Amino acid sequence: MRITDLLPATLFRDKTVFVTGGTSGINLGIARSFAALGASLAICGRSRAKGEHAAQGLRALGGEVRCHVLDVRDADALLAAMEQTGQDLGPIHTLVAGAAGNFPCRAEDLSPNGFKTVVDIDLLGAFNAARSAFEQLKQTQGNAIFISAGQSFMPYAFQAHVGAAKAGIDQMMRDLALEWGPHGIRCNSIAPGPIDGTEGVKRLVPEDMRPHLERAIPLGRFGTVEEMGQVAVFLASPLASYVTGTLLVADGGQNLPGSGIWTQALMRGAGSGN
Numbered sequence: 001m002r003i004t005d006l007l008p009a010t011l012f013r014d015k016t017v018f019v020t021g022g023t024s025g026i027n028l029g030i031a032r033s034f035a036a037l038g039a040s041l042a043i044c045g046r047s048r049a050k051g052e053h054a055a056q057g058l059r060a061l062g063g064e065v066r067c068h069v070l071d072v073r074d075a076d077a078l079l080a081a082m083e084q085t086g087q088d089l090g091p092i093h094t095l096v097a098g099a100a101g102n103f104p105c106r107a108e109d110l111s112p113n114g115f116k117t118v119v120d121i122d123l124l125g126a127f128n129a130a131r132s133a134f135e136q137l138k139q140t141q142g143n144a145i146f147i148s149a150g151q152s153f154m155p156y157a158f159q160a161h162v163g164a165a166k167a168g169i170d171q172m173m174r175d176l177a178l179e180w181g182p183h184g185i186r187c188n189s190i191a192p193g194p195i196d197g198t199e200g201v202k203r204l205v206p207e208d209m210r211p212h213l214e215r216a217i218p219l220g221r222f223g224t225v226e227e228m229g230q231v232a233v234f235l236a237s238p239l240a241s242y243v244t245g246t247l248l249v250a251d252g253g254q255n256l257p258g259s260g261i262w263t264q265a266l267m268r269g270a271g272s273g274n
């Protein structure tokens with residue numbers, strides 16, 4: 001189902017949305033959903049080629065699009081890109097802080113710089129983005145959406161670096177919601193589960209593990225980038241006008257703690273097909 005079958009195609013007309021890491025994956029899916037609903041888009045990423053390709057696809061949806069080649073660890077570059085965006089497209093109404101890096105690695109094999117690299121991209125990058133967008137969000141009474149993950153609140157093997165970064169993002173999001181609420185700015189996070197066709201799934205889910213993981217997800221399947229777009233659009237829209245400081249988990253139930261293997265065995269016994 002297309003998002004325009006669910007919501008008016010003018011919902012974000014005259015609104016500017018800035019998406020860090022918006023050149024691919026979940027972030028690009030989110031950017032596409034906003035573009036389809038009339039928003040002007042600015043995306044940023046480290047690869048010019050990926051950025052231009054993504055921008056071309058977004059323009060085909062009808063709106064104004066700008067692409068900035070930068071690294072979110074570079075706070076000055078991010079601030080300059082946001083100021084340029086404000087001049088080109090109008091002040092930012094929604095920030096999606098989605099740029100992230102991930103690789104599976106045993107903690108004892110991970111170098112301090114490997115740990116720092118992921119924390120710098122994910123957590124510091126999200127802070128840089130929020131701080132750079134603040135003045136414009138204040139002007140528009142806008143909102144910030146942070147892309148988190150189940151690693152924020154569930155322990156995952158080989159993900160100590162990512163868990164630290166994502167938990168940091170979510171606590172920072174709550175702190176910002178508290179500080180910036182009086183300015184009319186809402187702050188929320190999305191924790192996607194495994195999303196089809198993304199770099200994250202390519203890195204973390206070996207193909208032969210996929211059927212097993214799908215069986216362990218209560219909804220029985222991976223999610224789509226379009227579904228993550230729907231969640232982001234909800235959080236940025238007037239539908240969520242009283243929602244701030246929330247971590248919205250959109251993972252098909254993957255991170256429900258439950259009782260693991262015991263539950264799966266019972267469900268199989270009950271002939272659920274799982």
Ligand code: COA
Nearest residue numbers: 100101102103104105110111112113114115117118199200
């Ligand atoms: N296992 C263990 N350590 C790793 C690693 C891996 N697979 N990949 C990188 N590292 C370590 C490096 O060895 C280096 O540490 P060192 O200096 O002690 O050797 C450190 O991480 C930085 O690596 P570098 O390649 O210089 O970082 P980068 O800034 O160029 O790239 C990454 C950042 C490592 C996160 C890279 O994987 C990336 O660009 N990812 C973006 C895409 C992505 O991850 N998408 C999925 C999001 S869910």
